[in-house]
Each structure stands twice: as structure tokens, then as C-alpha cells.
Amino acid sequence: MFNLFQTYTFDLLSIVFYCLLIFIPLLLGVVLALYADRKIWAAVQKRKGPNVVGPFGLLQVPADGLKFIFKEIILPDGSDKTVFLVAPIITLALSIAAWAVVPVQAGVVLANINVGILYIFAISSLGVYGILMAGWSSNSKYPFFGALRSAAQMVSYEVSIGFVIVTVLMCVGSLNLTEIVMAQKNIWFFIPLFPMFIVFFISALAETNRPPFDLPEAESELVAGYQTEYSGMPFVLFMFGEYINILLMCAMTTILFLGGWLPPVDIFPLNELPGFVWFLLKVTLVFYMFAMVKAFVPRYRYDQLMRLGWKVFLPLSLLAVIMTSSVLFFFNLAPGM
Amino acid sequence: MTISLLTFYLFSAVILLSSLMVISAKNPVHSVLFLILSFLNAAGIFVILHAEFLAMILIIVYVGAVAVLFLFVVMMLDIKSSISKENILQYMPIGLLVGLVFIAELVIVLINTKLDLTSIQILSNPMSNFVGQSNTEAIGSVLYTNYILYFQLSGIILLVAMIGSIVLTLREREGVKRQIISEQLDRRGKIDLVDVKSGEGIDV
Numbered sequence: 001m002f003n004l005f006q007t008y009t010f011d012l013l014s015i016v017f018y019c020l021l022i023f024i025p026l027l028l029g030v031v032l033a034l035y036a037d038r039k040i041w042a043a044v045q046k047r048k049g050p051n052v053v054g055p056f057g058l059l060q061v062p063a064d065g066l067k068f069i070f071k072e073i074i075l076p077d078g079s080d081k082t083v084f085l086v087a088p089i090i091t092l093a094l095s096i097a098a099w100a101v102v103p104v105q106a107g108v109v110l111a112n113i114n115v116g117i118l119y120i121f122a123i124s125s126l127g128v129y130g131i132l133m134a135g136w137s138s139n140s141k142y143p144f145f146g147a148l149r150s151a152a153q154m155v156s157y158e159v160s161i162g163f164v165i166v167t168v169l170m171c172v173g174s175l176n177l178t179e180i181v182m183a184q185k186n187i188w189f190f191i192p193l194f195p196m197f198i199v200f201f202i203s204a205l206a207e208t209n210r211p212p213f214d215l216p217e218a219e220s221e222l223v224a225g226y227q228t229e230y231s232g233m234p235f236v237l238f239m240f241g242e243y244i245n246i247l248l249m250c251a252m253t254t255i256l257f258l259g260g261w262l263p264p265v266d267i268f269p270l271n272e273l274p275g276f277v278w279f280l281l282k283v284t285l286v287f288y289m290f291a292m293v294k295a296f297v298p299r300y301r302y303d304q305l306m307r308l309g310w311k312v313f314l315p316l317s318l319l320a321v322i323m324t325s326s327v328l329f330f331f332n333l334a335p336g337m
Numbered sequence: 338m339t340i341s342l343l344t345f346y347l348f349s350a351v352i353l354l355s356s357l358m359v360i361s362a363k364n365p366v367h368s369v370l371f372l373i374l375s376f377l378n379a380a381g382i383f384v385i386l387h388a389e390f391l392a393m394i395l396i397i398v399y400v401g402a403v404a405v406l407f408l409f410v411v412m413m414l415d416i417k418s419s420i421s422k423e424n425i426l427q428y429m430p431i432g433l434l435v436g437l438v439f440i441a442e443l444v445i446v447l448i449n450t451k452l453d454l455t456s457i458q459i460l461s462n463p464m465s466n467f468v469g470q471s472n473t474e475a476i477g478s479v480l481y482t483n484y485i486l487y488f489q490l491s492g493i494i495l496l497v498a499m500i501g502s503i504v505l506t507l508r509e510r511e512g513v514k515r516q517i518i519s520e521q522l523d524r525r526g527k528i529d530l531v532d533v534k535s536g537e538g539i540d541v
Binding site: 008080083113114115118119121122125126128129132133136144148151155158174175303307 | 366390393400473
């Protein structure tokens with residue numbers, strides 16, 4: 001046992017170090033994303049947004065975070081207390097776990113596993129449990145309705161996300177995220193697969209419960225949905241989990257359709273920049289689109305949301321799977337043919 | 338004692354404990370949550386066996402879809418009435434029977450390998466023909482070349498089951514108002530562009 005410990009101490013320490021290397025930039029990213037979200041929203045509505053705390057209001061989000069940390073954690077009397085407290089932890093842990101396989105540059109990735117895309121898909125399909133557990137354990141009507149809505153919505157849109165991923169995978173011939181990026185060396189996939197890019201973007205909005213699909217936490221109907229009974233630190237965990245998921249979806253869009261860390265054109269001044277700079281720029285661009293959609297699209301009605309998922313996106317993405325595979329087969333373009 | 342053995346014991350211990358909690362937890366929602374935990378750890382054991390594709394599919398299909406439906410149904414139950422104080426031992430005979438059948442099957446498998454540990458290795462790792470292929474490729478090539486007929490057949494069975502369940506639950510009800518999007522958006526024959534002369538007005 002001691003021998004084993006000795007053998008693996010270095011590995012263990014290096015893994016912990018790499019985890020911190022992912023976690024700390026991610027926290028910083030969430031803080032900046034929250035700030036950017038509020039600033040863009042404000043700019044669209046001709047407001048100033050956060051501008052008081054710190055330079056340009058940059059310290060507003062850390063200040064909010066500190067406030068939440070020092071607040072009391074209120075446990076509702078009738079709640080199932082264990083599940084109530086475990087739910088936000090699961091949400092945050094799962095959203096961070098998915099980042100283990102995201103490559104930010106050629107070779108810069110914690111776990112370069114060869115089922116990377118399936119891993120992300122699996123982890124994001126687990127995300128629904130945090131919400132379901134929160135809604136049920138609160139023992140209150142609004143959280144419960146919010147959780148049911150959220151679960152139904154996430155399961156529905158996961159189906160079309162799955163088919164979109166299949167179309168991309170057929171063009172790549174591998175489930176490894178690094179190879180998916182390298183396959184876009186000649187042309188980024190958002191050009192040949194443009195309709196699927198749109199379907200993926202909209203499904204990503206629905207998957208992360210962003211407006212216009214934020215029915216689970218629609219203030220006008222459900223107070224704050226599954227988060228209603230949460231306060232203090234557990235609420236912060238939910239908030240962080242949600243934003244890390246949003247950043248993950250931005251990173252997924254970048255990797256699947258926008259060529260990951262590759263520069264737009266492989267010429268001198270552009271390809272001198274390190275890959276992760278391009279990756280960050282593209283993630284920021286996709287997040288900007290997320291924020292703009294939040295600012296100017298009104299909320300969907302729930303039955304129309306379901307109609308969009310099952311009656312529009314599912315047939316469309318199924319058709320795209322058949323079309324893409326036919327084109328790849330009959331023009332001998334499929335990888336490995 | 339290698340690290341994979343250690344993780345194997347960890348995962349299987351959690352599986353056993355959480356399966357025990359599935360049948361002993363008073364609250365049905367807790368039971369489903371423990372069931373999900375044991376699914377997840379089973380996926381972990383698949384990863385140790387280098388079957389990462391199966392592990393991911395297990396999580397996506399069972400944990401991400403099937404168990405969500407379970408949880409949905411169980412959450413809707415009125416839990417206070419379903420926690421019964423009846424004798425939990427009343428299902429003991431059936432449970433024992435199922436357990437015995439399962440143990441008997443395991444024993445038969447073990448006797449067939451004559452307790453030779455090397456052949457157990459082969460039983461649990463029969464992919465030696467596919468060295469150098471990722472197991473996604475291996476499963477794909479076996480499933481879609483050798484077993485394409487069975488694959489299509491199971492697809493048809495699922496299709497029949499799907500159609501059957503839709504037919505069984507479809508009810509035609511009178512007086513239901515449905516939203517027809519195409520009709521709602523259609524403007525042909527419903528709006529007129531009329532030039533109205535100033536000061537005259539128009540009858541609509």
C-alpha cells in the first residue's frame with residue numbers, strides 16, 4: 001500500500017496541479033462572462049450596467065460572490081436536506097468535470113481520451129440531475145415545476161444535439177476532440193454544415209436554459225424555478241455551474257464548427273499567435289452571440305419550445321445525418337474510404 | 338496491488354453498497370438516486386476494462402435518459418402515502434428466488450471456465466482480434482458487418498414497440514383546440530391591401 005502510494009504520488013500531484021490549471025482560469029472566465037453578460041445586456045437596453053464597484057465595474061461580480069458567501073444558508077423546513085445540499089454540488093462538479101477533455105491548443109488537454117465527444121455528451125446529459133434533485137428536494141411547488149420543465153427541455157434538445165454531433169463525427173471519422181479540430185484544417189465545419197451549426201447553437205441555448213428558452217426559471221411564472229428556495233453558497237454553486245456549462249457549450253461550438261484553436265487562415269501574422277488565443281477569441285465570440293440572444297429575443301412559450309425541439313430540429317437533424325452520409329459516401333469523401 | 342485493481346474494488350464496493358440502498362431506502366426517490374449511482378460506477382468498471390465506448394453509452398442511455406424517466410415517474414408519486422409500514426419481508430421469497438437463479442448462473446459460468454483464472458481473462462477481454470483499433474471502431478465494424486441483420490431487426494422491433502405504445506395511448510377527443518402554426522402564419526386570402534381615399538373611409 002505504501003509502495004503504491006510512493007509510485008503514484010507524483011502522478012497524483014501532477015493531476016491535482018492540472019485540475020487547478022483548469023479550475024482557476026475557469027473561475028476567472030465565469031466572473032468575466034457574468035460581467036460581460038450584464039454589460040452587453042445593459043448596452044442593448046441603453047443602460048450603463050455595473051459600473052460602480054472597481055474600475056469599469058469589473059469587481060461587481062466578485063463583490064456579489066462575497067456577499068453570497070457570507071449570507072445564511074436557509075434550509076426549508078419540509079425539504080429533504082441531504083438531497084437539497086447535494087444538488088448544487090453535483091451541478092458544479094459535473095460542469096467542471098466536462099472541461100477535462102476540452103483541448104485549448106494542440107496537445108494542451110488534461111485527458112486526451114478517444115471518446116472525448118461522447119464523454120462531454122454524457123456529462124452534460126447528467127447535468128439534469130442537479131436540477132431535478134434541487135426541484136424535488138425543495139418540497140415546494142415552483143421549484144418542482146421548474147425542475148420538471150427543465151428536465152423535459154434538456155432531454156428533448158439533447159436528442160437533436162446528438163444528431164448534430166453525429167453529422168460532424170461522420171466528416172471527421174473519430175470521436176477524439178483533438179482530431180475533430182485537426183479535421184477542420186482545410187475548412188471549418190460551420191461552412192459545409194451551416195444548418196447544423198444553427199441547430200446546434202439554438203439547442204445549446206435550450207440545453208443551458210438560456211433565454212429565450214429560460215422557461216425553468218421564468219420569473220413571471222415560476223419565481224426563480226428550481227433555484228427559488230436556494231440562498232447563500234448553494235445558490236452561488238448553481239450560478240457558477242450554469243455559467244461554466246454555458247462556457248462549455250461555447251467551447252463545444254468552437255471545437256465542432258469553428259475550428260478550435262486553428263487560425264482563420266494559415267498565413268504569417270495569424271499563425272504566429274499561440275493556439276489558445278484563437279480558442280479564447282472564438283469562445284468569446286460565441287459567448288457574445290449567447291449574450292446578444294439573451295438581450296433581444298423574447299421568451300418562448302413552453303409548448304412552442306417543445307414543438308421546436310421535436311417537430312423541427314429532430315427531423316431536420318435526422319435529414320442532415322442522411323444527407324451528409326450520402327454525400328460523403330457517393331463522392332468518396334468519407335474519412336477512411 | 339495495482340491502481341486499476343484498487344479502483345475496481347472502489348467502484349464495486351460503491352455499486353454493492355448503493356444497490357443495497359436501492360432496496361432498503363424508505364424513500365423511492367432516494368432509491369432511484371442510488372440506482373443512478375450504481376449505474377455510474379458500473380460505467381467506471383467498463384472504463385477499467387478499456388471499454389470506454391460502452392461506458393459512455395451506458396451513461397448516455399441509462400443514466401441520461403432511462404433513469405431520468407424513472408425519476409420523473411417516482412417524483413410524481415405521493416411519497417408520504419407510498420412509504421408503507423407494511424412488512425418488508427413479504428417479497429422475500431421472490432427476491433430469494435431471483436437471487437438464487439442469478440447466483441446459479443454465475444456458478445455455471447465459473448464452472449465452465451474450470452476456475453482457471455487465465456481463461457477468465459479471455460472471457461472478459463475477447464477483443465484480441467482488434468488490436469490497434471479504438472473500441473468504437475471495433476464495435477462498429479463487428480456490429481455493422483457481421484451482425485447487420487440482427488441490428489436492423491432490433492431496430493424494427495423497437496419501431497414496432499414505439500408505434501404500439503403510441504397507438505395504445507392515442508385518444509381522439511372532441512372539442513380540443515389545437516394550434517396549427519401554418520394556418521396561423523398564412524396571410525393569403527386573409528388580408529387585403531386597399532387604397533383608401535382621403536376623407537372617405539371604407540367598409541370592412
